[in-house]
Amino acid sequence: MWMGSHPHDGRFAPSPTGPLHLGNLRTALLAYLYARAGGGRFLIRVEDLDAGRSRPEHEAGQLADLAALGLESDEPVVRQSERAELYEEAIAQLERDGALYRCWCTRAEIREATSAPHGPLPEGAYPGTCRRLTAAQIAERERSGRPPALRLDAGAVRIGFDDRFLGHREVVVDDFVVRRNDGAPAYNLAVAVDDDAQGIGEVVRGADLADTTARQILVARRLGLREMRYGHVPLMLGPDGARLAKRHGAVTLADRRALGETPLQVRSALAASVGLAEPGEQPSLEELVRRVDRPLVGA
Numbered sequence: 001m002w003m004g005s006h007p008h009d010g011r012f013a014p015s016p017t018g019p020l021h022l023g024n025l026r027t028a029l030l031a032y033l034y035a036r037a038g039g040g041r042f043l044i045r046v047e048d049l050d051a052g053r054s055r056p057e058h059e060a061g062q063l064a065d066l067a068a069l070g071l072e073s074d075e076p077v078v079r080q081s082e083r084a085e086l087y088e089e090a091i092a093q094l095e096r097d098g099a100l101y102r103c104w105c106t107r108a109e110i111r112e113a114t115s116a117p118h119g120p121l122p123e124g125a126y127p128g129t130c131r132r133l134t135a136a137q138i139a140e141r142e143r144s145g146r147p148p149a150l151r152l153d154a155g156a157v158r159i160g161f162d163d164r165f166l167g168h169r170e171v172v173v174d175d176f177v178v179r180r181n182d183g184a185p186a187y188n189l190a191v192a193v194d195d196d197a198q199g200i201g202e203v204v205r206g207a208d209l210a211d212t213t214a215r216q217i218l219v220a221r222r223l224g225l226r227e228m229r230y231g232h233v234p235l236m237l238g239p240d241g242a243r244l245a246k247r248h249g250a251v252t253l254a255d256r257r258a259l260g261e262t263p264l265q266v267r268s269a270l271a272a273s274v275g276l277a278e279p280g281e282q283p284s285l286e287e288l289v290r291r292v293d294r295p296l297v298g299a
Helices: 023-038 056-068 082-096 107-114 136-146 187-197 206-221 253-258 265-270 284-292
Strands: 011-012 042-046 100-103 149-152 158-163 165-170 178-179 202-206 231-232
Touching: 011 023, 011 202, 023 042, 023 056, 023 202, 023 231, 023 253, 023 284, 042 056, 056 253, 082 136, 082 149, 082 178, 082 187, 082 206, 107 165, 107 206, 149 206, 158 206, 165 206, 178 187, 187 206, 202 206, 206 231, 253 265
Parallel strands: 011 042, 202 231
Antiparallel strands: 100 149, 149 178, 158 165
């Protein structure tokens, strides 16, 4: 943990796989406002573990869009692709503690296994198939040459947490992957390690990631890391009520600029969409920081 951490330090952590849409930018704006309102830092982390889809040009475009809205990192931007040593240290600690097991299941096998009921675990949860393998079954899979993933033995533990927007949530955690079979660290491990290492106090992100939170809390507990506070903001929807997507038209900052809108106008519209500004008003970031503690529309 960084010595300069603060309970309200926040972050925005995009994946550089394409341009940010307005919903991403609204989440980034709210993460910035909540961090600033509490007197904390705002950090940007590039989550580029997906080497097949991550592109430097997407990262550059995302950072430029954030800067155009006034959302710049208080510390140098970090990239997950440059932090492999941290993740391997965490995995090694979990292995020493006997918390991991190898999993050879294919995607098809996982789909089949998760379609059957299995006790207290939620629908679609991994039921621990490879945790129950006999020595002979393990030897057979090792002979296949197929590389295994590493899963954390969660023990179907129930994790509860209080969310700024969603209230109290409790989730039964299944055995989830911490290192993929291609050797890459998995999202839930990397995020928990990074948030602790960067001294994050509150994670403000989209509501679509709420279901991953209990897994990250469990990783933090198993590694002896600090636990974050969380706020999962409502997703931005298109006119049809579905999650905002390319099919809805002008959904990026570049799209809006092409229509003649300035970054200030776009930022103000994003603030207005959650009740932090009146339609047509153009408040400064400092004014939005003062307003952010009011209840958000739709949250």
